Amino acid sequence: MRQYLLARSAQSLVVILLMSFVIYGLIGLMPGDPIDILASEDPTMTPEDVAALRALYDLDLPVYERYLNWLGRAFTGELGYSRLFGQPVLDVLGPALVSTLVLMGTAFIVAIAIAIPVGVLAASKPRSALDYGVNLFAFAGISLPSFWLALMLMTLLCVTLGWLPAGGTAPAGSGVLEQLRYMLLPVATIVIVNVGSYSRFVRASMLEVLRKDYIRTARAKGAGQWRVVWRHGLRNGMIPVVTILALEFGSLFSGALIVETIFSWPGMGKLIFDSIMGNDFNLALIALLLATVLTLLGNLLADICYAKLDPRIVIGEGR
Amino acid sequence: MPTDNVLVSTRGLCKRFKTRVANGKGWQKKTVNAVADVSLDIVAGETLALVGESGCGKTTLGRMLSLFYQPSEGDLAIKGEDVAGLKPKQVKPLRRHVQMIFQDPVSSLNPRHTVEAILTEPLKFFSSDNAQQRREKAVELLEAVGLPERSLRKYPHEFSGGQRQRIVIARALILHPAFVVADEPVSALDVSVQSQILNLLKDLREQFNLTYLFISHDLAVVHHLADRVAVMYLGRIVEVGERDSLFQNPRHPYTQALLSSVPGVVPNKGKIGKILHGDPPSPISPPHGCPFHPRCPLAQDRCRQSMPVLEAADSNGAHQVACHFQEQAAGPAVIKEVVQL
Amino acid sequence: MVNNNSPLVLALRRFTRHKLAMTSGMVLLVMILLALCAPLFEIWLGVGANDVNLLNRLQGPSLAHPLGTDELGRDQFLRLLYGGRVSLFVGFTAAVFSVVIGTVIGLTAGYFGGRVDAFLMRMTDSFIALPGLPLLIVIAAIDLSKLGLPDAWVQSESVSLYRIVFIVALLGWTGEARLVRGAALSLREREFVMAAKGAGASHRHIMFHHILPNLLSPIIVAVTLSIGGVILVESALSFLGLGIQPPVASWGNMLTNAQQLIWEAPMQAVYPGLMIFITVIAFNFLGDGLQDAFDPKAEY
Numbered sequence: 040m041r042q043y044l045l046a047r048s049a050q051s052l053v054v055i056l057l058m059s060f061v062i063y064g065l066i067g068l069m070p071g072d073p074i075d076i077l078a079s080e081d082p083t084m085t086p087e088d089v090a091a092l093r094a095l096y097d098l099d100l101p102v103y104e105r106y107l108n109w110l111g112r113a114f115t116g117e118l119g120y121s122r123l124f125g126q127p128v129l130d131v132l133g134p135a136l137v138s139t140l141v142l143m144g145t146a147f148i149v150a151i152a153i154a155i156p157v158g159v160l161a162a163s164k165p166r167s168a169l170d171y172g173v174n175l176f177a178f179a180g181i182s183l184p185s186f187w188l189a190l191m192l193m194t195l196l197c198v199t200l201g202w203l204p205a206g207g208t209a210p211a212g213s214g215v216l217e218q219l220r221y222m223l224l225p226v227a228t229i230v231i232v233n234v235g236s237y238s239r240f241v242r243a244s245m246l247e248v249l250r251k252d253y254i255r256t257a258r259a260k261g262a263g264q265w266r267v268v269w270r271h272g273l274r275n276g277m278i279p280v281v282t283i284l285a286l287e288f289g290s291l292f293s294g295a296l297i298v299e300t301i302f303s304w305p306g307m308g309k310l311i312f313d314s315i316m317g318n319d320f321n322l323a324l325i326a327l328l329l330a331t332v333l334t335l336l337g338n339l340l341a342d343i344c345y346a347k348l349d350p351r352i353v354i355g356e357g358r
Numbered sequence: 359m360p361t362d363n364v365l366v367s368t369r370g371l372c373k374r375f376k377t378r379v380a381n382g383k384g385w386q387k388k389t390v391n392a393v394a395d396v397s398l399d400i401v402a403g404e405t406l407a408l409v410g411e412s413g414c415g416k417t418t419l420g421r422m423l424s425l426f427y428q429p430s431e432g433d434l435a436i437k438g439e440d441v442a443g444l445k446p447k448q449v450k451p452l453r454r455h456v457q458m459i460f461q462d463p464v465s466s467l468n469p470r471h472t473v474e475a476i477l478t479e480p481l482k483f484f485s486s487d488n489a490q491q492r493r494e495k496a497v498e499l500l501e502a503v504g505l506p507e508r509s510l511r512k513y514p515h516e517f518s519g520g521q522r523q524r525i526v527i528a529r530a531l532i533l534h535p536a537f538v539v540a541d542e543p544v545s546a547l548d549v550s551v552q553s554q555i556l557n558l559l560k561d562l563r564e565q566f567n568l569t570y571l572f573i574s575h576d577l578a579v580v581h582h583l584a585d586r587v588a589v590m591y592l593g594r595i596v597e598v599g600e601r602d603s604l605f606q607n608p609r610h611p612y613t614q615a616l617l618s619s620v621p622g623v624v625p626n627k628g629k630i631g632k633i634l635h636g637d638p639p640s641p642i643s644p645p646h647g648c649p650f651h652p653r654c655p656l657a658q659d660r661c662r663q664s665m666p667v668l669e670a671a672d673s674n675g676a677h678q679v680a681c682h683f684q685e686q687a688a689g690p691a692v693i694k695e696v697v698q699l
Numbered sequence: 700m701v702n703n704n705s706p707l708v709l710a711l712r713r714f715t716r717h718k719l720a721m722t723s724g725m726v727l728l729v730m731i732l733l734a735l736c737a738p739l740f741e742i743w744l745g746v747g748a749n750d751v752n753l754l755n756r757l758q759g760p761s762l763a764h765p766l767g768t769d770e771l772g773r774d775q776f777l778r779l780l781y782g783g784r785v786s787l788f789v790g791f792t793a794a795v796f797s798v799v800i801g802t803v804i805g806l807t808a809g810y811f812g813g814r815v816d817a818f819l820m821r822m823t824d825s826f827i828a829l830p831g832l833p834l835l836i837v838i839a840a841i842d843l844s845k846l847g848l849p850d851a852w853v854q855s856e857s858v859s860l861y862r863i864v865f866i867v868a869l870l871g872w873t874g875e876a877r878l879v880r881g882a883a884l885s886l887r888e889r890e891f892v893m894a895a896k897g898a899g900a901s902h903r904h905i906m907f908h909h910i911l912p913n914l915l916s917p918i919i920v921a922v923t924l925s926i927g928g929v930i931l932v933e934s935a936l937s938f939l940g941l942g943i944q945p946p947v948a949s950w951g952n953m954l955t956n957a958q959q960l961i962w963e964a965p966m967q968a969v970y971p972g973l974m975i976f977i978t979v980i981a982f983n984f985l986g987d988g989l990q991d992a993f994d995p996k997a998e999y
Contacts, residue, residue, distance in 0.1 A: 054825040062837070070842035178987075182980035184931055186938050187972030190958055194965040205961075296832050297935055301958070311833045312939065315840050327837065330830040338828040426893060453899050466890035469706055470912035483899030516704055529894065 047342065051335045055328070062327050063106045071318045119321035123314060128325045131310070136329075139306030143295055145222065146229035147287075153234050158241025162249060173242060177235030189228045189301045196224065205302075225302045229295065233287075287337075364438075365537055365569050366400040366423055371432035371442075373418050377642070390641050392418040394593040395432070397668075402536070405563065405570040407584035407601075409577060409616065411638055415593040417541055420573045424458040424539040425449050436537065454484045457530040461542040463522035467514040473500075473525055474510040480533050499528040502565065503558060520551035527558065531566055539571045544579060556582055577617060581605060589613045592641055592649040595668065599677030609671045609679040612650050648682065656683050710916060713992040720988020723981035730978060734787055737780035748777040749946050766970060769953075770960055778948040779970055785949040786978065789864055789933045790926040796868035797929075798922050801875025802914070808876070809883025810906050820880065827873045835932065838866045839941035859944045863936060867929050875921045879914055886910050916993035923986035927979040934975050950975050 074092050078084045084092075100108070112118075118128045161170040197205040204221055296308030303309070307330060314323035373393040378386065393415045400406050408416045421427045422434065425441065434442040441452060457480075460466035467476055477496040481487050487495065497507050503524040514522055523543065530538055540559065544552040560583060562568060574580050580587060581601065588598040589612065597610040608614045638653070639645050645652050651661040660682050668678040715721060741747055752772030760767050766775040808819035839862065843853045852858060886892065887910065895905050936942035937951025945952055950971040957968035 050821060050825070051828075054828070058829065062834075065837045065841055068841035068845045069837075070840070070845075178980055178983050179976075182927060182931075182976055182983050184934055184938075184972060184975045184979075186935060187954060187968070187975060190954065190961065190968045191972065194961055194968060198961055198965050296836070297939070300939065308833075312836060315836055316940075323837070327830075327833055330833050334830045335828045338824075424897065426896065450899055453897055458894070458897050460890040460894065462890055466894050468891040468895075468909050468913070470915070471909075472705075479895065479900065480898035513705055515706070526894075529898070 044343070047339055051339060054335060055332055058331050059110070059328055060103075060106055062324060062331070063109060064102055066320050066324050066327075067102055067105075069315070069318060069320065069323075118325050121314070121319055121322040123317045123319040123322065128321050131322060132307075132326060132329060135305060135307050135310040135326075138304065139295060139299070139308065142222065142225055142299070142304055142306055143229070146226045146233075146295075149226060150230045150234045150237055153230070154237035154241050157234075158238040159245055161238065162242040162245035165246065170242070173235065173238045175235075177239040180232050180235035183232055185228055185232050186297045186301055188231060189224070189298055192224050192228060193301075225295075225298050225304050228298050228302075363402045364399045365402040365436070366571070367398070367433075367435045367438075368423070369397045369433040371396040371398075371419070371422060371434055372430045373415075373422055373427055374430040388642050391593050391644065392641060393422065396593075396595055398588060398595065398598070400537070400569060400571060402569050403567065404585040405572055405583055407572045407574060407580040407587045408590060409574060409580055409587060410590035412575060413638065413641070414590045415641070416573050416590050418593075419590070420458075420539045420541050420571060423537075423571055424456050425453055426458070454480070454533040455536045457533065457535040457538050459523075459527055459530050459538060459540040459543045462546050463519055463526050464514075464546075466526050467522055469514055471513075472510065473512055473514070476514070476525065477510075477529050477532055480529065484533055495532060496528075499532050502531070502562065503528045518551075519547050520555060523547060523551075523555055524558065527555075527562070531562065531568075534566060535568075537569045537571070539573070541573045542575070543572075545574070545576065552579070553582075559583065577619075589616065592638060592644050594649060594680065596650065596681070597671075597677075597679045598668070599671070603672065603677045607677075609677070609684045610650075610681050611654050611656055648680075658683070707915065710989075710992045714988055717988035717991060719984050720991075723984035723988070726977065726981045727985065730783060730981075731787060734780055734783040737777065737784060740780060741777055744774060744777065746774050746777070748781045748948060749773065767966075769967060770956060770964070775967075775970060778953060779950070779974055781948040782950040782953055782971060783974060783978070785860065785943055785947065786930045786933060786951075786975070789860065789867070789943075790930040790978075790982075793864045793867040793871065793929045793933070794922050794926040796864065797871035797925060798875050798918060800868060801872035801877075801921075802879050802911075802918060804872065805876040805879025805881075806883050806906055806910060806914070809880040810887050810902070810910060812884065812887070816880070816884075819876075823873050823876050823880075826870070829870070831870055832932075832935070835866055835870060835936060836939065836941055838869070839863070839936050856944075856947055859942065859947070863933055863942050867932055871925060871929065871932075875918070875925070878917055878921055882914050882917055883910050886913055916989075920986050920990045920993065923982055923989055927982035927986070930975060930979050930982070 074089055077092065078089050120126065121128050121131045124131045157169070157173060161167070161173040164170060193205050196203045203224055205224075210217075295304075295306060296312055298304070299306045299309040300312050307326065311323065311326045311330065313319070314326055371393060372391065372395060375390045375392055377388055377390050396419060398406070408419065410416050418427060422429050429442045432442065433440060436452060436456060439452070441449065444452075471479075474493060474496055477499060478489075478492040481492045481495060485492075493510065496510060500507060500509055505521060505524055505528070509517075509521075509525075514525070517525065523546075527543075543559065544555050547555060556579060559570070559572075563570060570583075572580065572583055584601045586599065587601050587604045588595050589604075589610065590596070591612050597604065597608065597613045604613065605617065608617050639649070645662075647663050648654070648657070648661040648666050651657040654661065664682075666680045666682045668680045669684070671677040671679045671684055737748070746752075750773060752768070755768050755772035756770055758768040758772070766779065769775055769778065804819055804823065808816040808823075843858070843862070844850055892905055892909055895909050900908070933942055934949065934951030934954070937949045938954050940952070940955060942951055943949035953971040954968055957964075957971065960967050
């Protein structure tokens with residue numbers, strides 16, 4: 040197990056290093072040029088100043104040398120300033136991470152809270168109306184463009200009915216209720232898109248467990264349908280559920296990019312989008328890297344969860 | 359021992375596989391000696407049967423002789439040509455002389471190919487025939503195995519198990535090979551179909567001048583088809599001889615145990631006692647000395663210390679046995695135990 | 700003469716009994732036909748899809764404009780049809796490309812096994828563990844002229860189309876690679892692979908003539924299911940302004956305009972999104988039905 044963890048961590052590190060180079064290279068290919076942008080904002084700059092700045096920022100060097108210089112600086116904690124926000128990159132990222140976590144965490148908990156009972160019910164009555172309903176809803180969920188759903192909800196609840204604010208966050212100092220009003224639509228969008236697949240997944244793993252021998256034995260012993268389903272089935276059926284959810288959790292940090300952008304929710308997704316669109320190279324670079332690191336971490340956690348929860352899995356076994 | 363007209367000849371043939379074994383804490387790399395030190399000669403036109411329990415290495419030996427596995431050690435000659443050390447590219451032209459009939463007629467036919475595609479594939483690589491000529495040859499072979507011409511356009515799933523095995527046989531013979539390795543060709547079939555396929559193999563042997571290596575665990579089947587029989591235990595040949603000599607006068611305690619489990623083959627079966635229990639030892643850690651000694655009723659200290667080699671058991675040397683006590687083992691009364699295959 | 704009992708034909712026969720999937724197939728067929736016939740509708744209605752008419756802004760449905768007009772007075776119905784052309788084209792081509800990449804990688808890994816497999820699958824796992832959408836956005840945002848591509852090509856209208864096909868395929872092959880690898884891994888143990896080797900076939904011949912045909916059904920399912928996903932990604936990127944660039948119509952960029960008009964003309968946002976939804980769910984149902992047809996034992 041320890042060997043496996045080390046190997047996996049090493050692999051993740053290699054991927055992160057590779058990705059940092061790829062992302063660095065990609066950012067360099069963005070339209071516009073940081074020095075040109077500076078020059079256009081400051082009319083007093085002479086071409087000599089521009090050249091000096093280029094040298095200062097290593098922009099006259101080939102990309103891999105620039106990358107190595109950047110990497111060296113990054114390791115000393117020097118991540119640069121965000122052009123859009125005029126603050127050190129890390130100061131901008133911190134609050135964004137928190138608000139993404141608040142949004143995604145809430146959506147995640149709500150979706151799971153709905154999916155587990157629905158999935159278990161569907162599994163206990165296969166081929167019932169509920170069962171087909173879950174399946175249909177799952178298909179609808181994966182087929183729904185989240186940006187359209189967001190627009191439709193906004194049109195209905197904010198524009199037509201005027202019940203809810205159309206985006207952003209509550210003004211500072213407002214109460215919990217007011218903050219919840221701002222969160223309601225983004226959370227609802229994410230939940231509607233995901234809850235079907237989650238339920239279907241709970242259903243599938245429940246069905247798997249209910250087919251097992253010890254469940255049949257429990258039934259034969261005379262345990263009631265409900266007792267069987269909840270007591271015996273649920274606990275074991277949770278194993279794959281936890282895995283998949285851990286896997287999902289990894290993508291939560293960046294997965295809400297569209298929803299955050301539409302509802303002007305100041306999280307990581309919107310930050311990444313804005314920094315790319317606003318030529319904020321330092322910020323985009325670090326935000327993307329952070330998203331990569333967190334996603335990889337989520338995947339690693341998922342694998343570990345899987346191994347911990349299922350004693351039959353022997354980790355480190357060769358394929 | 360036959361000396362003239364040898365088609366396939368092996369000397370000290372070995373095959374080792376690397377594997378990993380759980381040892382409580384983790385995984386340990388181990389080597390399995392699937393086939394160890396096998397020296398055999400197969401004469402053109404004969405059928406040599408290879409018998410033994412599952413896991414004894416008979417399939418591995420068969421796959422070496424049919425050029426699918428490269429030997430780890432030892433010599434292998436086909437038609438006098440050394441093939442053991444050849445590279446895959448050099449082996450390829452030899453394949454037309456050596457073909458294989460597989461055990462499972464479901465898995466050995468590609469479900470997406472028609473019978474025509476299946477039968478003509480070898481011709482694409484080994485002949486300059488055009489499509490029409492290939493089809494004609496396929497029809498010829500279908501006739502030879504007793505299937506109608508219209509089978510060409512059908513897919514494997516449209517046939518019964520026995521019919522599929524006929525297709526497998528037709529594919530093996532379409533290149534007119536000299537040597538055919540048949541690995542348990544009837545064990546996946548219904549008993550009622552088995553004898554049809556065995557008779558077909560017998561007929562084809564005459565018609566196509568074939569030499570068979572016939573791998574089986576079923577001694578009744580072996581008795582039906584074989585000219586000579588080799589008995590394998592834990593990767594080694596422990597007894598080899600003419601069919602009748604071996605069946606009527608088995609010298610190795612293991613062969614005796616094998617034969618005593620077959621009704622109607624062994625003349626002295628009435629005297630057989632209880633069934634030998636236990637599985638054969640793992641080839642990963644074979645016992646020291648004679649591989650059979652942990653299950654042998656005759657085992658003595660010598661058997662635990664030194665490995666017996668094949669020695670002549672009759673005057674002309676056609677019957678060979680690897681047992682320190684083959685003199686004592688001879689005779690019907692000694693064996694009280696039976697191996698259930 | 701054609702044999703009507705090939706495994707594929709049998710599966711298609713089972714498929715026709717799958718009502719939801721059949722209906723989805725019909726819907727998609729109609730949609731493809733409509734999209735292909737878009738120029739005919741232009742002639743029939745007497746306006747082009749990109750004809751601006753500022754006097755006719757945001758009209759409701761009428762005989763001249765069956766679904767009304769947008770903020771520039773362009774015909775919504777025609778723009779939907781042209782948007783459909785774009786989405787379906789991107790969906791098909793990107794799905795096919797990513798399946799080709801995934802199949803080659805998965806087949807190589809599964810057939811050869813061992814170190815080749817370990818390396819390729821580590822690579823695939825790493826790809827899967829990347830944050831997809833943010834990366835797509837970066838790649839979609841890069842300035843192609845900085846890559847040294849000719850300016851004339853970079854500025855052409857269709858470049859955004861090819862670019863999106865390219866980037867979606869670049870990140871979309873991982874699922875197929877895993878699927879194909881798993882199937883190839885079990886297929887290579889089948890005796891017909893050994894038999895083919897005995898017949899003198901090369902590795903390449905075995906991979907493409909023996910293993911690949913047996914992967915056909917999972918591959919068809921994978922392509923169908925991934926078209927839906929591709930269309931979603933394409934429309935999301937276009938919606939964010941990074942995919943298909945105006946004035947070329949796409950369902951995604953039509954929604955971008957609609958978002959800005961959400962107070963003025965909320966209905967503008969309904970049709971393009973509905974088209975995306977219907978198309979994607981139809982592809983998903985179709986893929987699901989095909990899966991059932993190919994593997995009748997599996998439950999959904």
